[in-house]
Amino acid sequence: MTSLTSSQTSSEGVLELATRARAAGRGLALANRATKDAALEAMAQALLTHAETLLAANAEDVRRAEEGGTPAGIVDRLRLTHDRLAAMAQGLRDVAGLPDPVGEVVRGSTLANGLEMRQLRVPFGVVGMIYEARPNVTADAAGICLKSGNAVLLRGSSSAAASNAAIVEVLRDAVAAAGLDPDVVQMVPADSRETVRAMMRARGHIDVLIPRGGAGLIRSVVEESTVPVIETGVGNCHVYVDRAADLDKALAVVLNAKTHRPSVCNAAETLLVHADLAATFLPRVVSALQEAGVSVHGDAATAALPGVVPATEEDWDTEYLSLDMAVAVVGSIDGALDHVRRHSSGHTEAILTEDQGAARRFVAEVDAAAVLVNASTRFTDGGELGFGAEIGISTQKLHARGPMGLPEMTSTKYVVTGDGHVR
Template sequence: MTEAIQTEQVSELIDKAKKAKAAASSMAKLTTDQKNRALHQIASALVREQEFILAKNDKDIVAGRNSGMTESLLDRLRLDEGRLQDMAEALVQLTGLADPVGEVLEKWERPNGLVISSIRVPIGVIGMIYEARPNVTVDAASLCLKTGNAVVLRGSSTAIHSNKALVRVIHQALSETAVPAEAVQLIEDTRRETATAMFKLNEYLDVLIPRGGAKLIQTVVANATVPVLETGAGNCHIYIDETADLEMAIDIAVNAKTQRPSVCNACETILIQETWAARHLPELLAVLQEKGVVVHGDPVVQQADGVIPAIEEDWETEYLGLEVAMKTVADVDGAIAHINTYGTRHSEAIISAAADHAERFLAEVDAAAVYHNASTRFTDGFEFGFGAEIGISTQKLHARGPMGLPALTSMKYVIKGNGQVK
């Protein structure tokens, strides 16, 4: 055990992490029915106890407003009847999804008669570190419950009253079910020390999932020795190839940039093959500017009206708003090189009528999701048909891209013999 986690401040963390680990072994034995019944109980309790929850949420809102929290942050923090209802509905929907635990992934027989199966099992204990969105508390707890994992939740101090209320309601609901209430643990001490102690709590936590802004995620990745499922930033590109259909290219670029600019799969840089640009740049710019998009352009793009000169930093920036960087490139190789240099390995698209260009792009761009003739906005567990989403992984191990329930599972080999020795 490291020095950091022997301090008195984190005794709550150690105590709750131990309890979660103890609960994890009974979680692994639950049937799908038992888990679904518990999800239904939580759904009912959220609605039944809404007065209690909303009163506690109001304390966070008042404190947030007094401390000068911005309206958009207050909006993320706020719960109301409708949002609790949505949370309850999401829980009910989760009961309808297939339980990945117990699934036989492969089964084969060896020449010596051993029969080997690989079977999905829960991971164990998931540590969640997140910001001031109380909905993550219920979302994380329910996804972990469905996949037979225990969870240690460490939310933000600004949402602490909401989180305590929600976890109290969850515990109450679970007390009437086969799921041990101790499988859901909330760390109430929200000082920085409890988060940093979680980074190195390899003894009790099997994985850490940070959910929030790029800074939070980078801090966890750079400091955690517990394995991290990195749900990272998206500096996504649309590359418009020489052969791109005009209307399709404009539709996709505008959709990827403007349909919901605050999300990680929105487009941040548009790359344009130079002969296409010579023909169609004004039309593309006009549509973007009409939508209110501020354009940072390279020397070619700058020649158009109302374009700000792009600097090196623009190629790296995730604007998350109505701004876009725009650059001309000689060919698909130039686009691939730019993306592999500046991209965050999230979602990248080529708009092209040339199959060979598309194949090169799809093969050589290094990203979780690569698109031909479609918007990057589809990188999403629901759009992929997974029915639930833990987040979108931008790392390469364990899970990459939109993560459905199976991303919260591990596997074990089960080998049956009749006395085989080596």
Template sequence: MTDDLREQVHAAARRARVAANELVLATRESKDAALHEMAAALRTRAAEVLEANAKDLEAGRAAGLTQGLLDRLTLTDARIEGVAQGLETVAGLADPIGEVLRGSILPNGLELKQVRVPMGVVGMVYEARPNVTVDAAGLALKSGNAALLRGSSTAEHSNAALVVILRDALETAGLPADAVQLLPCHDRASVTHLITARGLVDLVIPRGGAGLINAVVQQATVPTIETGVGNVHVYVDASADLDMAQRIVLNSKTRRTSVCNAAESLLVHAAIADEFVPRITDALNAQDVTIHGDERFARDPRVQAATDDDWGTEYLSLDIAARVVGSIDEAIAHIAEHGSGHTEAIVTSDLNAARRFTARVDAAAVMVNASTAFTDGGEFGMGAEIGISTQKLHARGPMGLTELTSSKWVVWGEGHVRPTS
């Protein structure tokens, strides 16, 4: 069975390579037309998607999935419209392929150009979220890549319905359907075969919980971009406007708890603790948020005493860890120890404090007086995102079109030969 599954995955990768070789020559016009066709097809066939999604949700509830995972899994008319609009936004973006990054003419007359090119075959391993199926397919297509999608079994029916629609749209638009393929999802070995298909697959991007991401990063022989978990902090500085701070904390925490940019920890400067701690406790409590607090927060009987584990937990639920700190440097040190390098925010009216925080906090995104919910490819003008990278090589933060490209040097000569030494 394992050998059969390996061959199934590798055969899909070989088909993807053929499709990628065709996409290299595709014009922007043809790729954009395909993206619009995909968006239109999603709207026209939304009922098929919702019917499939209902099966996944029913199975998920029976399996005891958490509310956060069920939220990630859920598709609605509005969410389908959102991903369709995302495809159209991507179509409106500049095509990165062929962009000249550097160029010069050497003294000997050789003309050099470093140009942006597709990665080739990109594998996605992800959990629960069927919207990733559409986002990944659209971004891969626009950047000239073929996508191998390995979703989780929890979204089996939703992903299958979406991929059928996307492949049909590609064929209608005259591009290879194999530019988007869905891999088997019931055997974890299919992930292993994908992430070790060196030579067949050019890049793998895992997107999901810490267990999935760590397993892929540690076992892959294919180059991997690590998308990290989001242990996200909001630090309310001594000079903060407290009305602003309350809005930002609530939006960062409660807007949507199941996403990686949701705040999981709150840090409050001691100078404003007497005023702000009761205020934010009341506000969070009104939104049904459970606070896991230090001694200062836990004076309120509604607050649970925090354990050491709370400081490093990505809850993905209506929970938040909260602590009072004596200084901005103590806040930065806490983030350095417990943060995941995803998104960190400061609320302050002190320009020097903002500069210190943004300079010293090591994260893919640092917010000043803004909600952490803005760390998102769509919000950053990318149309959609294929993930949020917390590593430092090649790509960091929300990944859009350019992060799915590499480069090559094109050298033009006129019979140039290099002199012998």
């Protein structure tokens, strides 16, 4: 596997990787869909063929994390299983089944003077990924970048070093076997923060950076990078149970949103309940959450229930990534909207209601990358929305917002064709 050695953690070393990526990416940008899809299929099969090797490497990372006292939620994000490897492979196959975005005509027309104008999707070139914990991101990012014609430099966290190294080696071998330059997928070592700084300063060598992880990582990359950044965000996601909600549906959605996989960014962290439901639904949902192992942090009304921990002001802004949930009673939809406005991270917000007027108002007034009506926040996911996989969930408002699939990993260029036209 071609990558930096531990002694090559200088900016020169990262630039060397970027130079190789740029050269490999030129060939990838010209590859047809059949070639790219064959590579994705080979990558998917390689994950399954080498499952035991990958799981053994991951077990080493998990052991180190547990011995180091890493919180259970982070360990869960780090852990691979046969099922999770199968899901990674299926994600690559799903991406292979999607249309190739490269060369798609975004818009086009014949101008009044006879010039033919087309705006086409084109690859960025070299994409840098800086991410924490989750080794599945390694495969997702490699696959999405390859299909969208981009070379990728993957810089995972030291906590997943063994897993990521094993995955990248397997993927590179598969890419090479499919006839593409394996340098379209490269790993940047995680043994020094200097490699992160070098990537953030590699303007002109790396075309775009995508940070994916905790608030500290994302803020650091956004604030310090000279390379353009697509900002992904933390998920302080809310579920508002309106006075007109179907309470049986609401109970199922709240439990799914919180407990299906609490360690991920689209898990719900705060539950808002309309005051008209405080006497009936609030005790029911709190009890169900507690039975599922959730520690409830409640406002004054909720804290009056057995076993509820009084919430602090910090709770309303916390992305727990664990079996914890903040719960508050609001007097109206206005109260819910105000709470979301003050505390949302702009990721995903959900309303549960049978009142279409309330749903329309919530959708119109909430400022978030995704707004769900009568559905779990867990659906804010590229795979669930039919994108095959995702490279991250953008909470910014420029270029890409929400789950980023293949189109979001392209830029555009204009092709204007004339016949000796002069202005």
